[in-house]
Amino acid sequence: xxxxxxxxxxxxxxxxxxxxxxxxxxxxxxxxxxxxxxxxxxxxxxxxxxxxxxxxxxxxxxxxxxxxxxxxxxxxxxxxxxxxxxxxxxxxxxxxxxxxxxxxxxxxxxxxxxxxxxxxxxxxxxxxxxxxxxxxxxxxxxxxxxxxxxxxxxxxxxxxxxxxxxxxxxxxxxxxxxxxxxxxxxxxxxxxxxxxxxxxxxxxxxxxxxxxxxxxxxxxxxxxxxxxxxxxxx
Amino acid sequence: xxxxxxxxxxxxxxxxxxxxxxxxxxxxxxxxxxxxxxxxxxxxxxxxxxxxxxxxxxxxxxxxxxxxxxxxxxxxxxxxxxxxxxxxxxxxxxxxxxxxxxxxxxxxxxxxxxxxxxxxxxxxxxxxxxxxxxxxxxxxxxxxxxxxxxxxxxxxxxxxxxxxxxxxxxxxxxxxxxxxxxxxxxxxxxxxxxxxxxxxxxxxxxxxxxxxxxxxxxxxxxxxxxxxxxxxxxxxxxxxxxxxxxxxxxxxxxxxxxxxxxxxxxxxxxxxxxxxxxxxxxxxxxxxxxxxxxxxxxxxxxxxxxxxxxxxxxxxxxxxxxxxxxxxxxxxxxxxxxxxxxxxxxxxxxxxxxxxxxxxxxxxxxxxxxxxxxxxxxxxxxxxxxxxxxxxxxxxxxxxxxxxxxxxxxxxxxxxxxxxxxxxxxxxxxxxxxxxxxxxxxxxxxxxxxxxxxxxxxxxxxxxxxxxxxxxxxxxxxxxxxxxxxxxxxxxxxxxxxxxxxxxxxxxxxxxxxxxxxxxxxx
Numbered sequence: 153x154x155x156x157x158x159x160x161x162x163x164x165x166x167x168x169x170x171x172x173x174x175x176x177x178x179x180x181x182x183x184x185x186x187x188x189x190x191x192x193x194x195x196x197x198x199x200x201x202x203x204x205x206x207x208x209x210x211x212x213x214x215x216x217x218x219x220x221x222x223x224x225x226x227x228x229x230x231x232x233x234x235x236x237x238x239x240x241x242x243x244x245x246x247x248x249x250x251x252x253x254x255x256x257x258x259x260x261x262x263x264x265x266x267x268x269x270x271x272x273x274x275x276x277x278x279x280x281x282x283x284x285x286x287x288x289x290x291x292x293x294x295x296x297x298x299x300x301x302x303x304x305x306x307x308x309x310x311x312x313x314x315x316x317x318x319x320x321x322x323x324x325x326x327x328x329x330x331x332x333x334x335x336x337x338x339x340x341x342x343x344x345x346x347x348x349x350x351x352x353x354x355x356x357x358x359x360x361x362x363x364x365x366x367x368x369x370x371x372x373x374x375x376x377x378x379x380x381x382x383x384x385x386x
Numbered sequence: 387x388x389x390x391x392x393x394x395x396x397x398x399x400x401x402x403x404x405x406x407x408x409x410x411x412x413x414x415x416x417x418x419x420x421x422x423x424x425x426x427x428x429x430x431x432x433x434x435x436x437x438x439x440x441x442x443x444x445x446x447x448x449x450x451x452x453x454x455x456x457x458x459x460x461x462x463x464x465x466x467x468x469x470x471x472x473x474x475x476x477x478x479x480x481x482x483x484x485x486x487x488x489x490x491x492x493x494x495x496x497x498x499x500x501x502x503x504x505x506x507x508x509x510x511x512x513x514x515x516x517x518x519x520x521x522x523x524x525x526x527x528x529x530x531x532x533x534x535x536x537x538x539x540x541x542x543x544x545x546x547x548x549x550x551x552x553x554x555x556x557x558x559x560x561x562x563x564x565x566x567x568x569x570x571x572x573x574x575x576x577x578x579x580x581x582x583x584x585x586x587x588x589x590x591x592x593x594x595x596x597x598x599x600x601x602x603x604x605x606x607x608x609x610x611x612x613x614x615x616x617x618x619x620x621x622x623x624x625x626x627x628x629x630x631x632x633x634x635x636x637x638x639x640x641x642x643x644x645x646x647x648x649x650x651x652x653x654x655x656x657x658x659x660x661x662x663x664x665x666x667x668x669x670x671x672x673x674x675x676x677x678x679x680x681x682x683x684x685x686x687x688x689x690x691x692x693x694x695x696x697x698x699x700x701x702x703x704x705x706x707x708x709x710x711x712x713x714x715x716x717x718x719x720x721x722x723x724x725x726x727x728x729x730x731x732x733x734x735x736x737x738x739x740x741x742x743x744x745x746x747x748x749x750x751x752x753x754x755x756x757x758x759x760x761x762x763x764x765x766x767x768x769x770x771x772x773x774x775x776x777x778x779x780x781x782x783x784x785x786x787x788x789x790x791x792x793x794x795x796x797x798x799x800x801x802x803x804x805x806x807x808x809x810x811x812x813x814x815x816x817x818x819x820x821x822x823x824x825x826x827x828x829x830x831x832x833x834x835x836x837x838x839x840x841x842x843x844x845x846x847x848x849x850x851x852x853x854x855x856x857x858x859x860x861x862x863x864x865x866x867x868x869x870x871x872x873x874x875x876x877x878x879x880x881x882x883x884x885x886x887x888x889x890x891x892x893x894x895x896x897x898x899x900x901x902x903x904x905x906x907x908x909x
Contacts, residue, residue: 205783229789241784243777254773255788303789 162211173361184338186352194361195341234300238311240292244284255302290321421741428748434855435755439810441832441847443803449779449842456685459829460692465655465808466815472651476639481537487625492585499593520591531580536567542701550705557708648710659808663801704821713746747817840906
């Protein structure tokens with residue numbers, strides 16, 4: 153079967169910096185794939201390259217078998233890829249409702265999905281008219297994920313969801329993301345190995361802009377040497 | 387309650403500044419007779435409204451696109467000249483309409499040209515050369531066919547036919563529209579066909595150039611909904627109809643009277659601004675989004691080119707644009723003593739608290755300013771495109787990642803911003819007088835207003851414009867009556883050069899206290 157997303161030997165430059173120097177990965181349909189690596193390894197750039205926000209100079213990106221690396225980013229997103237960026241990046245000037253509404257690709261998307269979204273994040277329903285500035289970090293993260301759920305997305309790219317959040321909230325998030333993965337495929341970037349190992353079935357490790365190791369998460373957990381070498385102390 | 391206290395604490399500097407400004411304003415008012423400060427206040431509103439029209443466009447464009455559009459002042463001025471043309475010489479306007487429609491028609495089919503250009507761009511050298519050849523050919527074709535099209539126009543070089551002279555005659559109600567130019571022995575079909583062909587070729591060549599720049603990125607199949615063909619036909623038909631019924635249309639529009647003509651001219655100025663804005667954005671600004679310095683240079687250059695172009699067409703000296711009948715009555719019942727009288731006798735002035743207030747300058751202009759303020763506010767807060775604009779001001783990349791074509795919104799915002807500036811120019815024509823220099827001081831005012839209000843904040847643009855208007859007008863008024871200072875024998879009279887200096891001073895003080903301006907966002 154064709155993997156949902158395939159990245160083949162991608163090279164990306166930001167300005168004159170050669171950030172990605174050969175990243176390959178494939179995300180199978182269903183479940184969660186974790187993108188691991190140290191700070192500055194190129195995990196976020198990989199996500200942005202997939203989305204066309206930092207288009208690759210070389211290499212291919214295939215979504216459901218279709219090459220997308222030459223498309224414009226909004227056309228790529230419209231194919232059904234949702235993005236939850238690091239540090240949440242919700243729209244602070246917009247209310248919670250508007251933050252969700254802006255993600256609609258067809259009229260009535262939000263109305264169809266709101267039951268599912270508020271079932272996952274009941275807090276958001278209570279805060280619906282509040283401006284984004286007034287949300288706590290955890291609420292912002294939930295909103296950022298919810299925003300990616302409004303349109304019909306087949307793949308979610310989630311960047312560092314647990315960053316800077318309290319342990320209790322991280323637990324809630326883990327539950328929510330696991331629930332989500334039953335319906336959509338997720339490519340998850342996560343610094344916190346504990347979180348990643350609880351969620352993902354597959355993993356890809358990136359080191360200095362190159363993908364160096366892939367495999368099953370269940371095997372990685374036992375492989376202390378690899379964890380130590382590429383991810384630092386686990 | 388708690389959040390209210392929090393709000394107060396967070397915005398302490400803003401609140402103190404606002405209180406101080408209010409105190410200074412009250413102090414300034416207390417030093418004047420009632421009738422003086424009422425008039426000064428209303429004049430400030432007038433200046434503020436015109437400044438706001440330029441500043442709001444500026445702030446919208448800068449907020450979303452990160453482009454400092456330094457041509458905003460020139461486009462303001464062009465708005466005034468366009469409005470003048472429609473208002474004083476509707477025959478010229480009608481004459482020009484046909485070539486413009488034909489020119490636009492070619493560009494309506496841009497997706498079609500894009501598609502063909504994409505298919506042509508196969509061979510390397512040839513692909514790079516043909517758009518230039520096409521461009522030259524299109525230029526030549528348009529040059530000859532547009533020159534051959536008869537347009538009844540003024541001649542700035544001859545006194546009796548200069549724009550200023552027509553203005554004076556229009557003001558005294560003795561304007562004679564000169565006889566229309568004709569094709570003579572030229573073939574109308576050939577000329578019109580030449581313009582249309584030139585427009586096709588121009589659009590095609592530009593599409594080819596753009597295609598080369600883009601290399602092979604994002605080539606998709608031909609997506610040309612039937613609406614494009616319909617709008618093409620509509621534009622073409624409009625041009626043809628205007629061409630066929632040129633004289634009767636001119637007669638009809640002249641017969642409407644100055645009031646209707648005035649509102650039409652304002653509308654035309656607004657539309658011209660919108661058209662110019664979308665043209666500038668898509669052709670000049672778009673290729674330079676990753677190079678802010680070049681953008682700055684290009685808007686600056688555009689502003690200089692615009693001024694010279696206007697000088698070439700309309701001539702150098704200043705002239706006035708007479709106010710329309712509805713704001714210009716002076717006969718019985720005037721100056722009006724009540725609003726009802728203003729409408730009954732179309733008075734130019736109204737008596738209010740013993741002072742004469744000009745209806746156009748001090749009531750109509752601020753009114754339009756408020757309508758625009760509220761209208762844009764509703765657009766920003768209540769519509770989807772407004773939501774995208776607000777979101778894009780904060781994080782363009784994320785908006786794009788949601789699957790929204792932000793570039794299209796960019797064009798919309800740029801066009802809207804330029805349109806507002808042109809509208810401002812059209813409104814300012816009758817009150818400020820028309821000259822090629824009218825844009826420069828306004829651009830400076832608008833920039834100061836923006837800095838005061840916070841660069842990307844839309845309400846900030848309004849507050850900033852208001853403060854600039856108040857500052858200027860009160861300084862001007864005190865220049866006449868003098869400020870009694872305790873340690874001086876003579877009252878201190880601010881001289882005219884102090885007027886622009888005072889607004890700069892105000893900006894400096896406010897930016898020292900609040901580096902992001904009054905309502906600027908913390909990043």
